[in-house]
Amino acid sequence: MASELNVPTMAEMFASGQKPEVLFWVGCAGSFDDRAKKITKAFVKILNQANVSFAVLGTEESCTGDPAKRAGNEFLFQMQAVTNIEVMNAYEVKKVVTACPHCFNTLKNEYPGLGGNYEVVHHTQFLKQLLEEGRITMEGGSYKGKRITYHDPCYLGRANNVYEAPRDLIRKLDAELVEMKSCKQRGLCCGAGGAQMFKEPEKGDKDINVERTEQALETKPEIIAAGCPFCNTMMTDGVKSKEKEASIAVLDIAELIANAQDL
Amino acid sequence: MQYVPNFLFVVILVIGIGFFTRNIFRLRRNILLGKDVDVSDNRSQRWANMTRIALGQTKMVVRPIPGILHIIVYLGFIIINLEVLEIIIDGIFGTHRVFAGLGGLYDFLIASFEILALLVIVSVTIFWIRRNIIRLKRFFKPEMKGWPKMDGNLILYIELVLMLLFLTMNAADFQLQQLGADHYVQAGSFPVSKYISALFADMSISNLILLERVTWWMHIVGILFFLNYLYYSKHLHILLAFPNTFYGKLTPKGQFKNLESVTNEVKLMMDPSADPFAAPAEDASEPEKFGASDVTDLNWVQLLNAYSCTECGRCTSECPANLTGKKLSPRKIMMDTRDRLEEVGKIMDKNKGEFKEDGKQLLDDYITREELWACTSCNACVEACPVSIDPLSIIMDMRQYLVMEQSAAPSDLNNMMGNIENNGAPWPFNQMDRLNWSKES
Ligand code: HEM
Ligand code: SF4
Ligand code: SF4
Numbered sequence: 001m002a003s004e005l006n007v008p009t010m011a012e013m014f015a016s017g018q019k020p021e022v023l024f025w026v027g028c029a030g031s032f033d034d035r036a037k038k039i040t041k042a043f044v045k046i047l048n049q050a051n052v053s054f055a056v057l058g059t060e061e062s063c064t065g066d067p068a069k070r071a072g073n074e075f076l077f078q079m080q081a082v083t084n085i086e087v088m089n090a091y092e093v094k095k096v097v098t099a100c101p102h103c104f105n106t107l108k109n110e111y112p113g114l115g116g117n118y119e120v121v122h123h124t125q126f127l128k129q130l131l132e133e134g135r136i137t138m139e140g141g142s143y144k145g146k147r148i149t150y151h152d153p154c155y156l157g158r159a160n161n162v163y164e165a166p167r168d169l170i171r172k173l174d175a176e177l178v179e180m181k182s183c184k185q186r187g188l189c190c191g192a193g194g195a196q197m198f199k200e201p202e203k204g205d206k207d208i209n210v211e212r213t214e215q216a217l218e219t220k221p222e223i224i225a226a227g228c229p230f231c232n233t234m235m236t237d238g239v240k241s242k243e244k245e246a247s248i249a250v251l252d253i254a255e256l257i258a259n260a261q262d263l
Numbered sequence: 264m265q266y267v268p269n270f271l272f273v274v275i276l277v278i279g280i281g282f283f284t285r286n287i288f289r290l291r292r293n294i295l296l297g298k299d300v301d302v303s304d305n306r307s308q309r310w311a312n313m314t315r316i317a318l319g320q321t322k323m324v325v326r327p328i329p330g331i332l333h334i335i336v337y338l339g340f341i342i343i344n345l346e347v348l349e350i351i352i353d354g355i356f357g358t359h360r361v362f363a364g365l366g367g368l369y370d371f372l373i374a375s376f377e378i379l380a381l382l383v384i385v386s387v388t389i390f391w392i393r394r395n396i397i398r399l400k401r402f403f404k405p406e407m408k409g410w411p412k413m414d415g416n417l418i419l420y421i422e423l424v425l426m427l428l429f430l431t432m433n434a435a436d437f438q439l440q441q442l443g444a445d446h447y448v449q450a451g452s453f454p455v456s457k458y459i460s461a462l463f464a465d466m467s468i469s470n471l472i473l474l475e476r477v478t479w480w481m482h483i484v485g486i487l488f489f490l491n492y493l494y495y496s497k498h499l500h501i502l503l504a505f506p507n508t509f510y511g512k513l514t515p516k517g518q519f520k521n522l523e524s525v526t527n528e529v530k531l532m533m534d535p536s537a538d539p540f541a542a543p544a545e546d547a548s549e550p551e552k553f554g555a556s557d558v559t560d561l562n563w564v565q566l567l568n569a570y571s572c573t574e575c576g577r578c579t580s581e582c583p584a585n586l587t588g589k590k591l592s593p594r595k596i597m598m599d600t601r602d603r604l605e606e607v608g609k610i611m612d613k614n615k616g617e618f619k620e621d622g623k624q625l626l627d628d629y630i631t632r633e634e635l636w637a638c639t640s641c642n643a644c645v646e647a648c649p650v651s652i653d654p655l656s657i658i659m660d661m662r663q664y665l666v667m668e669q670s671a672a673p674s675d676l677n678n679m680m681g682n683i684e685n686n687g688a689p690w691p692f693n694q695m696d697r698l699n700w701s702k703e704s
Contacts, residue, residue, distance in 0.1 A: 005701055007698070007701040009698070026697070026700075028687075028688040028689055028690070030700075031688070031692075031697045031698070031699075031700060032688060032690055032692045032696075032697075032700075033690075037700040037703070040700055041700065044701075056698065056701075058697060058698040059694055059695050059697050059698055061687075061697055062687030062688075062694060063683045063687050063688050063689060065683070067679060067680075067683070067689050068679075068680055068683055069519060070519075070640050070659070070662075071662065071666060071672060071676045071679070071680065072554065072659065072661075072662030072663040072664075072665055072666035072667065072672065073663075073666045073667065073672075073680055074521070074522045074525045074553065074663055074667065075525050075528070075529070075553075075667060076680055076683060076684060078521065078522075078525050078526060078529045079529055079532075079533075079684075080683065080687070082529055082530075082533055105515075105517040105518070108515075109514070109515050109517055109518035110518060110519065110521060113521045114521060114526065154517075154639070154640075154641040154642060154643075155517050158516055158517075158641070158642045158643070158645075158646050159515060159516045159517025159518075159642055160515050160516075160517055161515070182581075185646055186581065186643070186646070186647075188581075188583055188586075188643070189583040189639045189641035189643065191583060191639060192639070193639040193640050193641050194638050194639040194640030194641070195640075195676055195679065196639050197689075198675055198676060198678075198679035198689055199636070199673050199675035199676050199679075200673075200675060201587075201589070201637070202584070202589045202590065202591070202633050202636060202637040203588075203589070203590075203633075204584070204587045204588035204589040204637075205587065205588030206587040206588060207587065208583045208584070208586075208587050208639065210587075211583070211586060211587050212583075
């Protein structure tokens with residue numbers, strides 16, 4: 001079993017007069033959702049392994065407001081944003097990394113207009129940079145030659161044009177990256193965005209996550225990789241609905257890397 | 264009597280262009296019913312986008328078959344219409360092939376017009392087959408019944424007829440040139456119509472002249488008719504694709520604008536020095552309406568979007584909600600916006616330019632709540648649109664109206680928002696437990 005996680009908070013760091021290199025924005029899913037918490041931990045293991053100086057906000061973190069904004073509640077969104085910005089500015093945050101594309105998009109694009117100016121990166125971009133700087137090493141190990149298909153999260157891909165960082169990481173695992181029929185710019189949504197995660201779908205003839213899972217299954221993958229906690233849930237449910245959970249795993253890129261390194 | 268045709272021509276030309284101008288003014292007025300929005304930024308990038316996307320057709324060829332067919336029709340149509348300049352001059356002054364003096368260049372131009380015309384005929388025929396024989400799914404969604412369906416075919420028929428008239432006119436002309444008829448100067452090269460002219464080999468000069476004149480007149484009248492047809496059709500895109508791509512969104516697709524009116528209120532609430540019980544200032548204007556329930560709540564770029572829509576359905580065919588049988592169709596959002604805007608415009612026409620409430624609005628009377636709530640905000644529609652239309656922004660503005668003006672969100676979403684307000688997370692977890700994961704094994 002790996003050693004204890006080392007998760008300093010901003011408050012602790014600040015109290016001891018230190019400033020971390022980067023703030024890890026955990027997000028609501030990453031903090032509370034059982035499946036997403038595993039992704040959070042996997043990412044922290046890598047950060048610890050690479051000796052990255054980071055901190056989290058912990059109990060001072062609050063929802064970015066993304067689901068409220070996409071549901072039409074601009075008021076609630078801005079209240080959340082202004083509160084979070086106050087906290088982050090007080091800690092003089094310069095750089096933020098997050099494993100949630102929704103947080104990523106909101107922090108990066110919608111906070112600057114409200115006074116929150118940070119360099120915001122998605123964890124796949126951050127990991128790729130660690131790799132390029134030689135701070136982590138990756139050998140395929142258990143993933144060598146495995147068929148992995150990657151699902152583009154809308155808020156990472158189309159919304160912010162990040163397509164290659166996650167793919168580069170998968171290739172570095174010596175895995176066989178196979179693309180779905182709709183990928184990159186034309187990637188199909190998992191069905192969770194725009195606050196859909198929190199409501200029942202409208203009447204139709206299929207659930208969106210099932211449609212997307214079918215596209216993934218067409219590639220005959222051993223693993224479906226994702227870069228978003230919500231996509232992860234949707235795809236996991238989709239795989240279950242096809243009764244394929246025994247043979248196909250849905251994993252975040254951070255989990256792939258942590259597993260490959262036996263962390 | 265000699266000048267009757269010239270006179271008739273000028274009258275038809277003036278009427279045609281006059282009606283067209285009137286429609287352009289009406290179009291402009293309707294679009295400007297939208298709210299103001301500042302799009303004066305980044306002009307160089309905007310020019311580049313227009314050049315690349317509209318002129319260069321880059322997003323059309325994402326789907327190669329319709330993309331290439333369209334480039335042929337688009338280029339063909341623009342280039343062949345250079346000929347219209349000559350037709351107008353000939354019509355006004357009673358000349359014939361006034362540019363014939365260009366000699367070799369003229370031969371080259373006419374020859375290339377003819378070849379393009381043939382290619383346009385082929386492309387338009389394939390377009391027709393895709394709509395009516397292959398019956399591509401994106402042309403057969405519920406919003407494509409009635410006028411939109413007929414419009415799609417009419418455009419193809421009109422283009423086909425115009426091209427056939429052009430070639431027949433040239434064929435008759437060529438034959439007359441061969442026979443050395445008066446007035447028909449030896450000019451032009453006719454690589455396509457010379458084959459058609461073989462059909463006219465037995466015709467007398469007077470019949471040929473009749474044929475040439477009839478096709479000449481029908482061709483120009485047809486073009487003027489087509490010009491005026493645009494306003495009522497998705498074919499308006501041939502003009503509006505250019506401004507629309509110019510004013511298209513430049514920020515990342517995921518970035519939704521922050522409502523300034525809300526920012527001001529939030530600042531006031533967060534400001535410890537503000538007195539919450541202070542009486543509103545005397546000159547306080549009526550609080551701004553949040554979001555959109557009708558077309559006049561949208562901004563003018565969104566309204567320009569609606570008039571620019573080609574009804575191609577590329578957006579709808581990539582929409583995850585539509586793909587899985589939900590009512591939402593981003594194309595329908597654009598078509599509804601245009602239809603409602605037209606309705607508002609007609610009411611204004613009837614009331615000396617003033618809008619009178621008609622008890623209808625864009626929300627519910629055109630776009631239902633069920634459609635609005637089905638959107639995942641995935642931006643697939645925005646990415647798919649070859650003319651830079653943003654249906655998602657309209658959906659989001661209408662959701663804002665539903666939530667902030669009507670408190671009419673689905674109950675699940677109200678729970679989610681209540682949780683964010685109370686616990687800082689969309690689920691009912693305590694903010695104080697946010698770091699518990701770090702201690703769980
Ligand atoms: C003189 C200029 C143009 C002409 C004559 C023209 C003609 C046409 C015609 C005939 C169609 C119908 C095709 C069908 O039946 O499926 C069409 C569709 C379309 N046009 Fe144009 N067009 C012109 C300019 C443009 C420009 C500048 C754009 C900007 C990119 C554009 C974008 C489109 C799109 C997106 C469609 C729908 C295509 C599809 O079904 O995928 N057009 N156009
Ligand atoms: S953003 Fe909404 S309307 Fe557009 S494709 Fe996605 S779900 Fe459909
Ligand atoms: S919005 Fe764009 S993609 Fe959708 S139908 Fe109109 S032109 Fe086509």
